[in-house]
Amino acid sequence: MTNTLILLAQTAAPEDAVLFGNKWIALAVILSGVAIFIALIALFGRILAATHPDEKKTAGAKAKPAAPAPLVVEVPNASTDTPSPQILAVIAASVATVFGPKARIAGVQTAKPPTVEALMQMWSLEGRRQIYTSHNPRG
Incomplete structure (x- = not known):
């Protein structure tokens, strides 16, 4: 060979x-x-x-469609803590749909954006959770 x-x-x-x-x-x-x-x-x-x-x-090229009507959205005033009546109505309708007509809303307030420190803490907690759930417990 x-x-x-x-x-x-x-x-x-x-x-x-x-x-x-x-x-x-x-x-x-x-x-x-x-x-x-x-x-x-x-x-x-x-x-x-x-x-x-x-x-x-x-x-x-044959026929150009008419321009769509502009979308008008009311944005609640960010300086106040109370949302607009339309937002309150949507929240009440969704709560009644999910939890039933006897559900009661205790209060509504606008959410503040989280700080950088809070976001970092959430990331670290999620990473820790993933590490701990990847371990096999001894039994």
Whole structure:
């Protein structure tokens, strides 16, 4: 087996076996073939694009839709702690839907954004929780 491998390694391909008799001519022929192939693919793509127009572009060119009406949203005053009556109505409706009509709302106030320290504490607690739940308890 090793003698066969050594014999194959020592025999080199003759120079006559190169395509077209010169390796540079062979390289030029292969590269020009690749360039022609790419050009044909690009031409085929342009033909397909011309014969199959995009539906969105043609629909937009025929008739432009009217501009949508602007959305008006009432934002409660951030300086006060009481939300607007519309927000209170939505909260009351959602509480009645979830907990039933006999549910009672004790109070509503706007939430203050958490501080950076509180956010960092929440992240550390979540990381600690993940570490502890990944351990297998001994039993």
